[in-house]
Amino acid sequence: MELGVIGLGRMGQIVANRSIEAGHDVVAFDLSAEATAEAAENGAEPADSVADLCERLDGGEGDGKRIWLMVPAGDAVDATLADLEPHLDAEDVVVDGGNSHFEASTRRAAETDAAYLDCGTSGGPASAEAGFSLMVGGPEWAYEAMVPVFDAVATGPDGHDRMGESGSGHYVKMVHNGVEYALMQAYGEGFELLADGRYDLDMESVARTWNNGAVIRSWLLELCEEAFREEGSDLGDVADRVAGGSTGTWTVQEALEQEVPVPLIYQALAERFDSRNEGRFSRRLANRLRYGFGRHEVARRDDD
Ligand SMILES: NC(=O)C1=CN([C@@H]2O[C@H](COP(=O)(O)OP(=O)(O)OC[C@H]3O[C@@H](n4cnc5c(N)ncnc54)[C@H](O)[C@@H]3O)[C@@H](O)[C@H]2O)C=CC1
Ligand SMILES: O=C(CO)[C@H](O)[C@H](O)COP(=O)(O)O
Structure with missing residues (x-):
């Protein structure tokens, strides 16, 4: 299968590498030219923009484009989808493998022309060798179309499943x-x-x-x-x-x-x-209140 991978950081490089190792053809793009070059060294075809990536994915006969996003959750996903949108139609499949909020994923699924799969990804960079656990939500046909790639990126066929409708993958x-x-x-x-x-x-x-x-x-x-x-x-x-x-x-x-x-x-x-608070206000107030009601000694900051 031909797969476009957008976002080639700690996780996206693994998605690209494992797909290539399984025999898929990967076209790769990241805002960072170094990250794109790293994927190219590992056998991906580099793209220099989202539009270029879409042009390089011919989709085969009637198959549509298959694109995996592995960018940080939030604005980067919306920005990437905005760039993708002019190139997408109903037979294309977009997978968001990042930690997006499930409600953002259901919104994006409704907004895009493509079939949208929200894919919770667990295992982290430490799972580069073993593969990930993938929790997928979205249209059944799109999940089935992506199974060869999911088999490659996950630990194997048991390492992924369709949880249910749109949003359910990121919810899980x-x-x-x-x-x-x-x-x-x-x-x-x-x-x-x-x-x-x-x-x-x-x-x-x-x-x-x-x-x-x-x-x-x-x-x-x-x-x-x-x-x-x-x-x-x-x-x-x-x-x-x-x-x-x-x-x-x-x-x-x-x-x-x-x-x-x-x-x-x-x-x-x-x-x-x-853990991120030093000198918590509530503890300082409790310290002082014990003096108020019980005349207990107040510990002062420089007593330590
Ligand atoms: N690191 C981890 O353990 C796990 C991360 N995730 C999720 O996977 C997603 C990616 O995480 P990491 O790979 O760790 O992040 P990362 O920070 O290592 O990589 C993100 C990559 O996306 C690129 N990028 C950002 N905006 C872009 C855009 N608009 N177009 C193209 N490329 C863009 C960056 O240049 C960077 O190379 C996040 O949603 C994260 O929460 C999920 C499970 C585990
Ligand atoms: O999804 C993950 C692991 O399963 C990521 O490592 C995530 O970043 C962990 O969450 P947090 O950053 O809140 O610790």
């Missing part, structure tokens, strides 16, 4: 990320207790032992083991600030709207936000 990926936050928080709390607790423990050894047969073994726990091996049992100079947060926020917003309790996911998100 959004919830996946909420679960990811909660799991990270649970492992973090367990290791924190072990690190601050009664025994002098080697965290890499704990993680390795858990990863071999324990109920709580997982890929995230393997990444914990790797982190302790590479950074040390006390995580060395790794800072206690955690970035990201948009997909977890969307999960919590949706849970509130659906009135589904997700206290663990919310707590993990709140901890992440808290």
Whole structure:
């Protein structure tokens, strides 16, 4: 199959490479000429604009164009679609493999002339060798048309499926990320207790032992083991600030709207936000209020 890949960063290069390795012909474009050149070195046909990419995709007889977007979620997706739109018609398929909000995906699906697949992609750059897990939403015929590429980009035929109508792929990926936050928080709390607790423990050894047969073994726990091996049992100079947060926020917003309790996911998100705050106002006020009602001593900033 001929596939256009737009957005050739950490994830898009993998989409292009795995497709090429499976025998597909890839035409590649990124705003960064270096990223496009990297894809070309790996066997893709470089394009110098979205219009050029569309011209190079002949689509075969009646097949239509097949295009995979792997640009940052948000404005970049809309900007790319605006450039694509004059070149798209009803037999074309556009896949958005990024972390777009599911409502943005349903809007885009309604606005474009092409069939639009929202594709939640899990595994990250670490899955370049093994392939991704792909959660796809959108028209069934378009999903079926893309199966040869999904087989290549995912771990294999079991690594992708159509979740349902438009939006459902990114909806499932959004919830996946909420679960990811909660799991990270649970492992973090367990290791924190072990690190601050009664025994002098080697965290890499704990993680390795858990990863071999324990109920709580997982890929995230393997990444914990790797982190302790590479950074040390006390995580060395790794800072206690955690970035990201948009997909977890969307999960919590949706849970509130659906009135589904997700206290663990919310707590993990709140901890992440808290990690970016030094000298939290609420804690300072609580400190001062204890003086107000109980004449308890107020700890001052330079007491530390
Ligand atoms: N990195 C990760 O672990 C994962 C990322 N994702 C999602 O995949 C998408 C891509 O992520 P990454 O590859 O990590 O980002 P990245 O920042 O490594 O790459 C994005 C690429 O898109 C290019 N780009 C931006 N705007 C463009 C435009 N208008 N036209 C053409 N190219 C454009 C940039 O030059 C860059 O090369 C995002 O939506 C991200 O949330 C999903 C799962 C995992
Ligand atoms: O989708 C992913 C993993 O599944 C991406 O790594 C995403 O960036 C993670 O979310 P956040 O940036 O909020 O930590």
